[in-house]
Amino acid sequence: MAISDRKAREKEDLKALILSGAKKLFVEKGIEQTTIRNIADAIDYSVGTVYVYFKDKNAIFHALHTQGFTQLGGEFKVLFHVSDPMERLRAMGRVYINFALQNPDMYDLMFNLKAPMEFLNDAKKEEWSEGKGTFGVLRTTVEQCMTDGHFKGHNLEPTAFMIWSMVHGMVSLEISKRSLGVNIQQPETIVVAAYEEFLKIMDRV
Amino acid sequence: MAISDRKAREKEDLKALILSGAKKLFVEKGIEQTTIRNIADAIDYSVGTVYVYFKDKNAIFHALHTQGFTQLGGEFKVLFHVSDPMERLRAMGRVYINFALQNPDMYDLMFNLKAPMEFLNDAKKEEWSEGKGTFGVLRTTVEQCMTDGHFKGHNLEPTAFMIWSMVHGMVSLEISKRSLGVNIQQPETIVVAAYEEFLKIMDRV
DNA sequence: TTGCAAAAATGAACAATGTTCATTTTATTT
DNA sequence: AAATAAAATGAACATTGTTCATTTTTGCAA
The missing domain is CATH 1.10.357.10 (Tetracycline Repressor, domain 2)
Structure with a gap:
């Protein structure tokens, strides 16, 4: 099951990447200026992907x-x-x-x-x-x-x-x-x- | 100049009316659910009118x-x-x-x-x-x-x-x-x- | 009373937001 | 190589604050 392991790892990595983008924007511009689109742009993923990994904006900020x-x-x-x-x-x-x-x-x-x-x-x-x-x-x-x-x-x-x-x-x-x-x-x-x-x-x- | 007096009074009245609508909604539903459209609806005026009397949303909440x-x-x-x-x-x-x-x-x-x-x-x-x-x-x-x-x-x-x-x-x-x-x-x-x-x-x- | 100018009110239109989901792309298995 | 599963996508929707050309109402002079 090496592949599913790697997949799980990759999922964690992308989740962490989204959070790192979110944190950068959040610290720089505050919570209101940290939009889902901004986060997606910052890490070169689409808006939809963010929603695959987090239920909504509150979930991101809770993390x-x-x-x-x-x-x-x-x-x-x-x-x-x-x-x-x-x-x-x-x-x-x-x-x-x-x-x-x-x-x-x-x-x-x-x-x-x-x-x-x-x-x-x-x-x-x-x-x-x-x-x-x-x-x-x-x-x-x-x-x-x-x-x-x-x-x-x-x-x-x-x-x-x-x-x-x-x-x-x-x-x-x-x-x-x-x-x-x-x-x-x-x-x-x-x-x-x-x-x-x-x-x-x-x-x- | 009785007319301009009355006009000034009416302006104050409408300003107060907007604030009363805003306060009602604000206390009931919080700041985020208090939208300009909600305020306008609550007092039977149009959105634009609210902006005639207040510069923006922050001005309303400062008042x-x-x-x-x-x-x-x-x-x-x-x-x-x-x-x-x-x-x-x-x-x-x-x-x-x-x-x-x-x-x-x-x-x-x-x-x-x-x-x-x-x-x-x-x-x-x-x-x-x-x-x-x-x-x-x-x-x-x-x-x-x-x-x-x-x-x-x-x-x-x-x-x-x-x-x-x-x-x-x-x-x-x-x-x-x-x-x-x-x-x-x-x-x-x-x-x-x-x-x-x-x-x-x-x-x- | 009527016409006109100033003041007040309007709501359609715009850009930006969070969110959804049918579709497309990529990866894995057969 | 084909079929299947997983992942990523971005167009579309509803809602937001805000603007402003247009319409309506008001006050006053003719």
């Missing part, structure tokens, strides 16, 4: 969003070397913020845009495994912080969700250009500065 | 976003009666969260979607007066808290931005359905519960 989580997961790996949970929590926020600010469109796709979630709905998948996994890392870290005596009198999941919201809110306001429009004195550094304020508070809790 | 800020401003009015700045800050968060959760699409339009900001770009307006005003209320409140001795060792703008990010992040994760997919134990109440954790922390700062 891209998954790639984004793989990348974020890779950047989280440095955290394994940080043994102190509180210090690890701080570093996790920094990694998260850097990822978001350096890949704003990808971040938007992963945590704000509707496309990936609509794909899950259409596919009747109940769970969002990428998000679940990432939030799990945060929850575990907060749990270890609690074991170490931090966050006294706080509940695990609401506290973890609050911390996630904190960093998510900062980078989302930045990405959606809402922080710029608000006439802050030092707009270039506001996200980092605000995160510092948060760390100061966490140190005391 | 709706401004209405949203007027509404939010109205709901903030109860805060004038809260004299203690720290208590007022807490209540402000609650009002903000309630507004967002009860008007999710409007909130999205005001603080996440691109349409209103692209209108400002096209119109070459530098400033986002609605956002500026709202953030100003928050900044002033935090400033008064500092005068009262709270937030010792913290910087005003980064702290205000951090608080804004906190509540913005929570409601945004909720609205974009990211909080649901993450398998939290009590998804119905997670936003309120997380805000409670935040308040506990603020009490000590």
Whole structure:
């Protein structure tokens, strides 16, 4: 069955090629300017072929969003070397913020845009495994912080969700250009500065 | 010149009528299903007429976003009666969260979607007066808290931005359905519960 | 009242989009 | 070499935002 093996490989390759074209356009021009025709043109295939490999546009962007989580997961790996949970929590926020600010469109796709979630709905998948996994890392870290005596009198999941919201809110306001429009004195550094304020508070809790 | 007065009034009326149709559709079906043709149909005018009164789709949604800020401003009015700045800050968060959760699409339009900001770009307006005003209320409140001795060792703008990010992040994760997919134990109440954790922390700062 | 000019409203037409599917091309098997 | 299966194609469709020459309505002077 060597031939069917090769065929399966070729199918995977073409799927990956479509995604690479989609990602290039997406990062360069955003989700709206990434049309199926553009993707097909970029990789020298026809429109129809794209639809042979992906159900629709949402499926493509769900696949891209998954790639984004793989990348974020890779950047989280440095955290394994940080043994102190509180210090690890701080570093996790920094990694998260850097990822978001350096890949704003990808971040938007992963945590704000509707496309990936609509794909899950259409596919009747109940769970969002990428998000679940990432939030799990945060929850575990907060749990270890609690074991170490931090966050006294706080509940695990609401506290973890609050911390996630904190960093998510900062980078989302930045990405959606809402922080710029608000006439802050030092707009270039506001996200980092605000995160510092948060760390100061966490140190005391 | 009574006639030109009436004409001006009629123009305003029709503009308001278009917006009311747009808002109805927008709240019912979201921004993508709110097409110019749908709006025109809903108010029994032609497509072309809509374009006589609004430059493009972004202009319509910028106008709706401004209405949203007027509404939010109205709901903030109860805060004038809260004299203690720290208590007022807490209540402000609650009002903000309630507004967002009860008007999710409007909130999205005001603080996440691109349409209103692209209108400002096209119109070459530098400033986002609605956002500026709202953030100003928050900044002033935090400033008064500092005068009262709270937030010792913290910087005003980064702290205000951090608080804004906190509540913005929570409601945004909720609205974009990211909080649901993450398998939290009590998804119905997670936003309120997380805000409670935040308040506990603020009490000590 | 009638005719005329200005203002307002119209909807057909255009380009671009996501999507489908009968047809054509290519690859594999007999 | 012929027959079959798999893969790729692109024309066609419905829907979108947008434009603009044309039609309709309005206000006013003769």
